[in-house]
Amino acid sequence: MKPVSDTAAQASAAATDDPAIRVEGLTMAYGDFVIMRELNFVVQKGDIFIIMGGSGCGKSTLLRVLVGLKEPAAGKVYYREGSLWDADPATRAAISRRTGILYQSGALFSSMTLAENIALPLSQYTALTRKQIREVCSLKLALVGLAGFEDFYPSEISGGMCKRAGLARAMALDPDILFFDEPSAGLDPVSAHLLDELILELRESLKATFVVVTHELASIFAIGNNSVYLDVETRTMTASGDPKELLAHSQDPQLRRFLTRGQEQ
Amino acid sequence: MTRPAAPPRADAPRRDIAASGGVVTLTFSGSWRMDQTLPDIEAVRQALAASPAPQKLVLAGAGVTGWDSLFLTQCRAIIALARERGVPVDAGSLPPGVESLLALAAKVPERQGAARTVQRAPFLERVADMGYGAAQGVRNLLDFTGDVTLAAWALVTGRAVFQRSQLTTLIYQASIDALGIVSLISFLVGLILAFVGAIQLSQFGAQIYVSTIVGIAMVRVMGAIMTGIIMAGRTGAAYAAELGTMQVNEEIDALRTFGFSPTQFLVMPRMIALVLMMPLLCIYADLMGIMGGFVVGVFMLKINPIQYLTHTWQSVPLANFWIGLVHSTVFGVLVAMAGCYRGMRCGRSALGVGQATTAAVVTSILAIVIATAILTVCCNIIGV
Numbered sequence: 001m002k003p004v005s006d007t008a009a010q011a012s013a014a015a016t017d018d019p020a021i022r023v024e025g026l027t028m029a030y031g032d033f034v035i036m037r038e039l040n041f042v043v044q045k046g047d048i049f050i051i052m053g054g055s056g057c058g059k060s061t062l063l064r065v066l067v068g069l070k071e072p073a074a075g076k077v078y079y080r081e082g083s084l085w086d087a088d089p090a091t092r093a094a095i096s097r098r099t100g101i102l103y104q105s106g107a108l109f110s111s112m113t114l115a116e117n118i119a120l121p122l123s124q125y126t127a128l129t130r131k132q133i134r135e136v137c138s139l140k141l142a143l144v145g146l147a148g149f150e151d152f153y154p155s156e157i158s159g160g161m162c163k164r165a166g167l168a169r170a171m172a173l174d175p176d177i178l179f180f181d182e183p184s185a186g187l188d189p190v191s192a193h194l195l196d197e198l199i200l201e202l203r204e205s206l207k208a209t210f211v212v213v214t215h216e217l218a219s220i221f222a223i224g225n226n227s228v229y230l231d232v233e234t235r236t237m238t239a240s241g242d243p244k245e246l247l248a249h250s251q252d253p254q255l256r257r258f259l260t261r262g263q264e265q
Numbered sequence: 266m267t268r269p270a271a272p273p274r275a276d277a278p279r280r281d282i283a284a285s286g287g288v289v290t291l292t293f294s295g296s297w298r299m300d301q302t303l304p305d306i307e308a309v310r311q312a313l314a315a316s317p318a319p320q321k322l323v324l325a326g327a328g329v330t331g332w333d334s335l336f337l338t339q340c341r342a343i344i345a346l347a348r349e350r351g352v353p354v355d356a357g358s359l360p361p362g363v364e365s366l367l368a369l370a371a372k373v374p375e376r377q378g379a380a381r382t383v384q385r386a387p388f389l390e391r392v393a394d395m396g397y398g399a400a401q402g403v404r405n406l407l408d409f410t411g412d413v414t415l416a417a418w419a420l421v422t423g424r425a426v427f428q429r430s431q432l433t434t435l436i437y438q439a440s441i442d443a444l445g446i447v448s449l450i451s452f453l454v455g456l457i458l459a460f461v462g463a464i465q466l467s468q469f470g471a472q473i474y475v476s477t478i479v480g481i482a483m484v485r486v487m488g489a490i491m492t493g494i495i496m497a498g499r500t501g502a503a504y505a506a507e508l509g510t511m512q513v514n515e516e517i518d519a520l521r522t523f524g525f526s527p528t529q530f531l532v533m534p535r536m537i538a539l540v541l542m543m544p545l546l547c548i549y550a551d552l553m554g555i556m557g558g559f560v561v562g563v564f565m566l567k568i569n570p571i572q573y574l575t576h577t578w579q580s581v582p583l584a585n586f587w588i589g590l591v592h593s594t595v596f597g598v599l600v601a602m603a604g605c606y607r608g609m610r611c612g613r614s615a616l617g618v619g620q621a622t623t624a625a626v627v628t629s630i631l632a633i634v635i636a637t638a639i640l641t642v643c644c645n646i647i648g649v
Contacts, residue, residue: 110614145373
């Protein structure tokens with residue numbers, strides 16, 4: 001994919017396939033204060049799609065709009081079932097059943113053990129027996145390297161483990177699309193690298209789509225195959241495409257500064 | 266996850282077991298998803314238990330049209346069975362995603378000793394634990410009381426560090442914001458006291474003494490107790506929740522590392538706010554209670570309004586008023602201490618904040634009742 005700034009054309013061109021998420025003319029605001037305007041991009045199935053940008057540019061807000069937590073000021077977010085913010089409650093529920101979210105600090109329910117955290121959506125949305133749910137829980141925990149921690153409370157494990165347990169919970173219902181909010185924030189480099197590996201491995205075996213909000217350059221280049229760059233000054237997206245391509249070809253000085261950690265002025 | 270499209274319902278999960286020449290082959294086919302009923306693994310256990318013991322277990326999944334986590338759990342259970350019996354497993358012909366996920370799940374071994382079994386400790390141990398916990402609680406409370414005393418001394422000598430602007434907000438929250446609920450409850454308590462008294466007293470034609478009952482009861486103790494309980498539920502709980510959340514967010518640690526004493530910075534202003542405002546609220550509650558009695562006296566018992574008020578003024582000794590003020594000041598200290606103590610010792614989770622808030626209200630009310638009893642006995646001894 002070529003880095004282009006005229007992203008609207010690209011979005012409508014790609015819309016002919018069957019994308020995982022399509023965003024058209026999205027504008028986000030808190031009250032009268034516009035954070036980002038005119039976002040247009042497409043997340044293809046199987047992508048690891050990076051939402052990148054400097055601190056405070058609205059990355060996490062965009063994620064909240066994509067998953068249905070914050071209503072956009074204008075524009076549409078399309079899933080396979082239709083426009084997210086125009087959908088009736090049943091469709092909304094169908095969409096959210098297909099998505100899983102890993103929050104910045106894990107957001108595990110502190111009054112429940114790890115197994116109960118994962119079991120909650122399973123017992124609500126599936127007809128599995130207790131024993132089967134227990135088995136699925138220990139499978140998910142084993143997948144994120146937490147085998148044997150079923151009966152621990154979130155307050156009894158470390159921050160990195162909370163994050164992995166959060167991932168296990170996000171995967172509980174075998175979602176098609178997984179959203180990550182700053183997955184490597186607060187992790188040491190080795191754990192962050194392991195998490196990247198885990199994401200790649202999960203993409204490979206689950207064929208799921210990942211949308212990752214991050215400003216961690218190492219992760220961006222290691223896992224991302226598509227991205228948008230949100231520019232904090234112009235308050236819109238100034239580039240999209242494979243991050244490695246962007247680094248090689250983009251002429252945008254802001255983006256270059258971001259991708260080279262400010263080394264190129 | 267995007268796997269082969271969901272097949273029709275007829276495509277039920279199937280698992281065929283074939284054993285030949287020491288090799289057990291499990292052939293999976295059909296759709297293995299959460300909305301299906303899976304075959305039991307008991308048959309696999311029997312096949313593996315057959316003698317002579319099988320040399321190899323082959324999992325073949327070429328015919329699987331759809332799968333999700335449920336299929337993985339069954340494969341894991343079967344592999345665990347085989348491992349138990351020492352039979353090597355060949356999972357090479359499962360769908361590629363399944364194979365790699367199974368490998369991923371097995372990559373990090375189960376942490377030894379991590380799984381817990383809840384064991385009930387012997388009776389004596391539990392009693393000892395309880396005693397130890399209680400002793401620890403008393404120690405913590407004494408610790409906190411000592412801290413507060415030191416902070417109060419620092420305040421008196423003008424060395425206490427806290428934000429004056431925060432104190433103003435806290436005072437506002439503990440007084441003006443509370444007026445509505447204090448008015449309503451005190452007025453109704455006065456009204457109820459008057460009603461209960463009126464029924465008895467009117468039998469003797471002594472209706473006028475309703476004003477005495479309401480006056481003495483409200484001014485001496487009821488006004489203070491009612492404001493105490495209201496403030497325990499409203500402000501004490503808020504203090505516990507606020508400080509508890511600060512504890513969860515590591516804000517209290519941040520204060521400490523900046524060299525601020527959390528007791529001076531957070532507890533003292535709350536304490537000052539409540540200790541200053543509780544007596545004022547108490548006086549206000551006294552007046553509202555007398556108003557409640559006045560309404561019953563004038564409109565139900567047809568007592569002359571001037572006479573009612575004069576009689577209240579004459580029959581309620583001024584000492585009662587001071588006793589009420591002492592009560593309310595003590596309650597202010599107790600409610601602020603209970604709220605702040607529970608907040609500062611809050612566990613680092615949402616659960617902890619909830620427990621701290623509950624404990625703050627329970628402790629405050631308990632302390633109010635006990636303090637009232639002690640003060641009443643003291644007043645008796647002094648003879649007021």
